[in-house]
Amino acid sequence: MNSMTGFGRAQLDSRLGRFTVEISGVNNRFLELSIRLPKPLSALEPQIREQLAAKLDRGKVTLYVNFAEPDNGSNRAHINKNLARSYHRQLQQLGKELKLAGDLSVSDLLAIPDIVVPERADLDLKLVGTALSKTIASALKPFLAMRAKEGQFMAADMQKSLKVLSSKVKKVEKKTSKAVEVYAKKLRTRIEELLDGPAPNAGRLEEEITVFAERTDVNEECIRFQSHIEQYATTLKSKGAVGRRLNFILQEMNREANTIGSKSGDFDISSQAIALKEEVEKLREMVQNAE
Structure with a gap:
């Protein structure tokens, strides 16, 4: 996984002159290229855009080119x-x-x-374009290396968050099984207090407990949540642009957390659901800078 933040610089001295290229990038939903060229080289912009688009998928990328002709050029x-x-x-x-x-x-x-x-001698744009393309390729190397390195750090932080999420989902699963027992005990105790003795219709009581268990059961949501965690971890190891897919998985995680919170009748489970959403939000903020 790569970050969208990076910087690269390269310089090439040739008989045509000195080429200096700087590339910088920040996060953006799509690929947005800003090319800043000296006027004599403006015709080369389509070529530059094509070269950058072949290497990049997302991000707001600015490329600055400076071109200085040799001293033996015309001084007129x-x-x-x-x-x-x-x-x-x-x-x-x-x-x-x-x-x-x-x-x-x-x-x-x-x-x-x-x-x-x-007054300048006419430039051979074909030769200039070749030299400039070479300089851009050299500037792209540190730029892409920085993005890759930052992407590794991001992936490591994301892995930590995935472990936290998995741990919280397991707590929800344990709490869910106990929640029904706690509810049944409270309900029996309450009825016995009101009737001053055991409930006369035990079948009706068990039916009420069953309805509660079905209404608050979040096992399926927990299973799906764990599946999303596994998908996220696998995607992190993929090559190329993964930011959009990671963002989609996070949307699914947030949906499951909302369902867990809304179905739960237990305070502790509701608290865990909120904690799940908070951790998902941390991941979402990091994903904004993933290519």
Whole structure:
């Protein structure tokens, strides 16, 4: 089992330039990819999404790419005069409308993004895409390793919770068998106190005890609950994305705990049912970060 939280970073120096890739991930119901690329590499986004989707199933994953061309590249640049004129005209108009003092300088205009445009040699996107894919693959290794390691810790904590659940279900089973005896004893004692002697209709009394036993019997719920625990433990050992399946099993556990609590006429069993739901909730919180 893997966590959805992780981080990975990789850098590649090549004749094309320096590629730096950072990948981070947090929990999310589905796979949500956020790709941040320099403008010259924007056409490579579909390729990157495909590469990430092949390795990931769930999580909100952000990938950041920085690309620095080699120093022997072109150092020439030109000024986008049309854009500069447009900014100048609009800023002057804004100054008049707001009655602001001061004049715009060339330095002010040059500080605006995209006014100065560096001249680059045309990039070979095929070669760049190959180099970038290699860098992403390198960044994915520590990212996936971190997710796997955290997943192991989560699985260990979940195993502890499963043992607690199993123990509580066994207590419910023991309490259930005794609850009928306690009820029968209390009922006989109460009738004898009211009638000042044994009940005249013993058959009716036994029938009432039988009805109580059937109404409060939770053996089937306990058996199903133990089965869910076993399914959960088996799923934890599975490879790949298991978060959705684990969440479904927890829903079934919670349903059984609710039934146990509603059918029980015994305070101790009701308390155990509440404890079962609390432990299931702990598991549910952990599962939110399981891939």
